[in-house]
Amino acid sequence: MDSTLLIIIIGIVGLAIGFGIAKFLEKQRSTAMVNSAKKEATSILKEAKSEAESVKKDKMLQAKEKFIELKSEHEKVIMSREKKMSDAEKRTRDKESQVSNELAKNKKLNAQIDSKQKDYDEKLDYLEKKKNEIDKMHRNQINQLEVISSLSADEAKAQLMESLKEEAKSSAMAYIQNSVEEAKMTAQQEAKKIIITTIQRIGTEESVENCVSVFNLESDDVKGRIIGREGRNIRAIEAATGVEIIVDDTPDAIILSCFDSVRREIARLSLHKLVTDGRIHPARIEEIVKKTTKQIEEEIIEVGKRTVIDLGIHGLQPELIKAVGRMKYRSSYGQNLLQHSREVAKLCSVMAAELGLNSKLAKRAGLLHDIGKVPETETEVPHAILGMQWAEKYGEKPEVCNAIGAHHDEIEMTSLLSPIVQVCDAISGARPGARRQVMDSYIQRLKDLEDIAFGFNGVNKAYAIQAGRELRVMVESEKVSDDKAAQLSFEISQKIQTDMTYPGQVKVTVIRETRAVNIAK
Structure with missing residues (x-):
């Protein structure tokens, strides 16, 4: 028991000693850590002070640079203001100098004006004196004339005015008569001048249309193929086109005869295609004629469009354009109708411009004046009236419709365009070489x-x-x-x-x- 107690006491003493040692060691470690923290804090403070000093120096340098920069700008502004002030002072001095010069000039001019005013006053006094003398002399002369003529001044004046009045009246009557005669003569000359100028400015080709076309062949051997067995091919062509095919002894050519130039052109193109293709028989002929007819119809529309574009006419209805194209294949007295209408359109435009009228409207009326000659079906209505009806149907202006209907005097003229179209139609038809009935006289004249x-x-x-x-x-x-x-x-x-x-x-x-x-x- 004593040994156990002793062991316990020794253990307690050992624990106490160990606890004291541990506490001592802990204290030592804490002291070391505190000292280390103090050293570290001191180091941080030194570094912070060092950085603060560095930042302070940088900021001071930046502040100094900014100050220098601002000072430089301020000096520039001050110098600019000083320069402006100096310029303003210079301009002010120049203005003062100019004002001084002007004042000196004005003084000089005032002195000259005063001198001239004085001279003027003196001359005015002198002229007044002369006028009084002249008036006195004039009165003396009048008195002497009255004594010599036994007439007073008023009586002499009345007689003079009466004689001058009669002379002036006679001269005025003669002048009026001469002016009237000259005006009549000038009016006729101007009218002739306008017509002649219009004719001369529009030059066109002479008539070359007729009722036959010549189809040229490479050789006479092709004629037999065109005629066909027992003439069946030529009969098929005539039946399909309505054109008479004349095969005679003319070398390397056959003649196509028909008054309708559209049908004649269809026959000519169809023959050309058949001869080129080589297959000539009735069925092929009918097929080619149908295709060619369609092609001619398309060409008629294209010709109409090209014509109105060439003449600068806009807004024409498609049916009227087609009628204009059909005029290419129609002739009147040997004169191609489309060429005639184009010529009349140009003549109307020039004449309307000479007279101060609407040249575009006149050109439109001139082109359309003969569209009644190309109806798709035959009719008994005069071509001028038929053309006017078409123009009214397709929305043409009343002036144009009246000009179309009145160009052969079927209806009364209601606008100035109507006589212009009538005159230009006559000019185009009577032009030398226009129609075959005057071709011989034209050639003889040349x-x-x-x-x-x-x-x-x-x-x-x-x-x-x-x-x-x-x-x-x-x-x-x-x-x-x-x-x-x-x-x-x-x-x-x-x-x-x-x-x-x-x-x-x-x-x-x-x-x-x-x-x-x-x-x-």
């Missing part, structure tokens, strides 16, 4: 022009050109001098005036040239 030139000495060659509007004469340089050439031109023009009848005017041009020719051997 020959007569050339014969007149050949009747003068020294003429080598003579050509009538520009549809007879110009005669070009070439002379021999040895026989005709330059002065003589001018005289010859005048003599020929006078001879034409006295011996010939012609529309418009004829320009006579005499050409004289000298040539020197040598041969190098």
Whole structure:
């Protein structure tokens, strides 16, 4: 028991000693940690102070740089203001100098004006004195004239006015009469001038249309194939197209005869396709004719569109465009109807412009004036009335409709466009070479022009050109001098005036040239 107690006591003492040692060691460790923390804190504080000093220095440098920059800008602003002030002062000094100069000039001018005013006053006094003297002399002369003539001034004035009145009245009547006669003559001349100018500005081709077409062949062997066995092919072509096929002894050609140029053109194109293809029999003929007919219808529409585009006409209805295209295959007195209508449209446009009217509307009426000549079905209605009905149906303006219907006087004219279309239609039909009924006289007139030139000495060659509007004469340089050439031109023009009848005017041009020719051997 004592040993056990002793062991317990020893254990307790050992625990106490161990606890004390542990506490001592813990205290030592805590002290070491505190010292370490103090050292670390001291180090951190030093670093913080060092960084603070560095930041402080950087900020101070930045502040100094900013200050320097602001100071520089401030100095620039101050210098700019000073410069502006200096410029303003300079301008002010210049203005003061200019004002001083102007004041000096004004003083000088005022002095001159005062001097001139003084001279003017003196001259005015002098003129007043002279006027009084002249009036006095004039009264004396009047008194003397009254004594001599035994008439007072008022009586003499009345007699003079009466005589002048009668003379002025007579002169005025003569002037009025001359003015009226001159106005009549001028009006006629101006009207003729407008018509002649219009005709001369529109140049067109002469008539070449007829009722037959010639279809050329590569050889006469093709004729037999076109005729066919017992003539069945040619009968099929005539039945399908309505065109008479004439096969005679004409070498390498057959003749297509028909008054309808559309059918004649269908037959010609169909024959061309058949001959090119080589297969010629009735069934093939009917097929080709149908295709060609459709092609011609499309071409008619295309021709109508191209015509209205060329003339600058807009807004025309498709049916009227088709009618315009059909005019290509119609002729009147040998004159192609489309060419005639185009010519009338241009003539109407020029004449309307000369008279100050609507040239576009006149051109439209001129183009459409003969559309009644190309109906798809035969009718007894006059072509002018039929054309007017079509124009009204498709919404053309009343002026255009009236011009179409009245161009052959079937109805009364209600606008100025109607007589213009009528006149231009007549001009186009009567133009030399327009229609076959005047072709012979046209050709004879050109020959007569050339014969007149050949009747003068020294003429080598003579050509009538520009549809007879110009005669070009070439002379021999040895026989005709330059002065003589001018005289010859005048003599020929006078001879034409006295011996010939012609529309418009004829320009006579005499050409004289000298040539020197040598041969190098």
